[in-house]
Each structure stands twice: as structure tokens, then as C-alpha cells.
């Protein structure tokens with residue numbers, strides 16, 4: 001078993017990673033289950049697939065779930081109200097632990113409910129999608145979506161423990177697994193060149209479901225994110241912004257494709273990373289060879305690596321306009337994460353969007 005400590009003073013916690021961990025979750029959760037009960041929040045799809053296995057793993061701990069419909073729409077005011085009311089109806093108290101059992105939607109929603117119910121309750125996470133295992137369950141950001149945009153209402157609220165079992169991923173769509181994989185590659189590109197070398201050799205095994213490869217890739221990613229979060233828990237110094245590598249370009253791509261099945265978040269991040277490296281090379285910050293390596297890797301694992309393949313070639317002006325709107329919303333600051341090489345990313349807040357538009361118009 002791998003154990004990663006997220007060191008945040010009195011908010012510190014462990015993230016445990018092991019194949020089959022779900023089946024022995026009682027060992028780790030019993031000490032947190034007050035009156036031998038956990039307040040489980042899950043989505044209908046995850047619960048139908050893995051609920052019985054969770055309950056078996058929890059043994060004598062009571063874990064009757066509060067269920068929400070699967071999908072991003074549940075991360076809403078209505079979804080929050082449903083979960084908070086259900087928790088209160090169960091008589092939740094501050095010392096209780098809420099257990100988020102699902103993908104990033106469940107983690108963000110249950111985490112936010114935990115942050116506000118009774119002015120803040122404990123919570124633990126068992127993330128079930130690859131994206132949730134390597135990204136959303138780490139670092140304590142919780143949120144719902146508002147009419148004005150995604151994740152605009154939320155709180156920083158760290159869990160007390162995270163249990164990651166890669167065997168849960170065996171039931172996840174291959175496309176969702178690849179989307180989560182993009183975030184793993186992102187950490188490698190930010191500051192772990194050794195991990196990128198390893199992914200070039202072993203990425204296919206991670207995607208195919210090899211348990212050892214999955215444990216290794218997830219552990220490296222969680223460790224990478226934990227180190228960054230420890231240095232900037234609330235995104236004040238700018239270091240946490242590094243985690244947005246590929247995301248400034250990616251969000252513009254998601255906006256242009258309407259946040260739809262046409263392009264999943266992780267797919268946008270993969271292409272966004274290629275574009276961030278391409279733009280860095282155009283500014284002579286990194287070598288064209290690095291750009292080619294990044295593009296080749298995403299292409300080999302079946303993630304989008306060109307604008308042309310998602311029919312957005314030549315749409316630089318439109319994409320830059322989306323970035324401009326984001327920029328207005330964040331008081332004129334668009335942070336671009338650029339790179340000096342694979343594993344050496346940095347934040348640049350002085351990028352001119354007209355230059356980005358030109359670059360995108362010239363890029364395949």
C-alpha cells in the first residue's frame with residue numbers, strides 16, 4: 001500500500017492507494033465512524049455498480065447512502081439542497097464523517113455540503129473515477145456550479161482521509177479513463193520529467209488496467225498535486241496555478257464545444273497541454289522536440305493532440321475571445337502556464353491574447 005501525507009498543519013491527512021482497498025475499508029474508516037455510522041453520498045450509477053461492495057468492505061459500519069443522479073447537473077444549488085437536507089434529516093453532527101463515494105461530481109458536492117452543514121463537518125473520500133483519484137479528491141477544493149459558470153460557489157475544505165482503490169476503475173468507460181489519464185500526464189509535464197519518461201513506456205498499461213501501473217501512476221500524481229497544494233493551499237501565492245497547465249487553452253476548447261460530450265474535460269486538457277508547449281516553443285522557451293514528444297504521447301494513448309481532429313483548426317480568434325471573457329471575470333488576469341521543458345512549467349500572467357490567437361490560427 002502507498003501512503004501519501006498531505007501536510008497542512010492541523011488539516012493534514014493521508015491518502016492511501018492500493019488495489020482492493022475498498023474491500024478492507026473498515027480497517028481505516030472504523031475509527032472515523034462515530035456511533036458506527038458514516039453518512040455516505042454517492043451517485044446512482046456508482047452506487048448501482050459498487051454500493052454492495054462498499055457496504056461489504058465496511059462490515060458493521062452503517063452506510064445507508066444519500067443518492068444523487070449521476071452527472072455534472074447534480075453539482076447545483078438544487079443538488080446541494082437535496083444533500084444538505086438529507087444529511088440534516090439523518091441528524092448529522094459536526095463530529096460525524098460524511099463519505100463521498102463517487103467521481104469528481106460527488107466529491108465536490110458532498111465536500112461542499114460537509115463544509116457548510118452545521119458550519120462544517122468531517123468528511124472522507126473514496127474517489128471512483130480516475131479523474132477523481134488523481135485530481136479532485138486531492139487538495140480540498142469543493143464546489144457547485146452557478147449560472148455564471150462552473151465551480152463558482154464553494155469552499156476549501158480538506159477531508160480527513162482519502163482511500164483510493166484503482167480496481168474501482170475496471171467499470172469506468174475507456175474514454176473516461178483516458179480523460180483522467182490526461183491529468184496524470186499533466187503532473188508529469190509540470191514538474192516530473194521522470195514520470196513522463198515512465199508514462200511513455202507504461203502509459204498503455206495504465207490505460208489497460210494493469211494494477212501495479214495504476215497504483216504507481218496514481219501515487220505519483222497524488223504526490224505531485226499534494227506537494228503543490230502544500231505550498232499554496234488557497235491559491236494565494238500562485239504556485240497552485242501550475243496545476244492549470246493545459247487548462248487555459250482547455251477551457252477555451254470546452255467553451256467552444258459547449259461543455260459537451262464532443263470534448264471531455266480531460267481531452268481538452270490533453271490538447272491544451274500540447275498547445276501550451278507549442279506556444280512556449282513559439283516563444284523560444286522550450287524546444288520543438290519537447291512539443292513533438294508531448295503531442296506524440298497524447299496521440300499514442302488516444303487523446304486529442306491537434307485542433308484539426310476536433311474541427312477547431314483556424315479558430316484562434318474565437319478561442320482567444322473565450323479566454324478574454326474568462327480574463328474579465330478574473331479581474332484582468334489570465335494565467336498561462338508555459339514550459340521551459342517537459343517537467344519544468346511556470347506561470348506567466350503577461351501573455352497577450354492577440355499573440356495567442358495568432359499562434360492558434362497557425363497551429364494544426
Ligand SMILES: NC(=O)c1ccc[n+]([C@@H]2O[C@H](COP(=O)([O-])OP(=O)(O)OC[C@H]3O[C@@H](n4cnc5c(N)ncnc54)[C@H](O)[C@@H]3O)[C@@H](O)[C@H]2O)c1
Nearest residue numbers: 045070071103104105128129131132135136141168171172
Ligand atoms: N475539486 C477539485 O479540485 C476538482 C478538480 C478537478 C475536477 N473537479 C470536478 O470533478 C468533476 C468531474 O469529475 P468526474 O470526471 O469524476 O465526473 P463524474 O463524477 O460525473 O463521473 C463521470 C461519470 O462516471 C461515472 N463513474 C464514476 N466512477 C465510476 C466507476 N468506478 N464505474 C463506472 N462509472 C463511474 C459517474 O457516475 C459519471 O457518470 C467536475 O465537476 C469538475 O469540476 C474538481
Ligand SMILES: [Zn+2]
Nearest residue numbers: 183247265269
Ligand atoms: Zn482538470
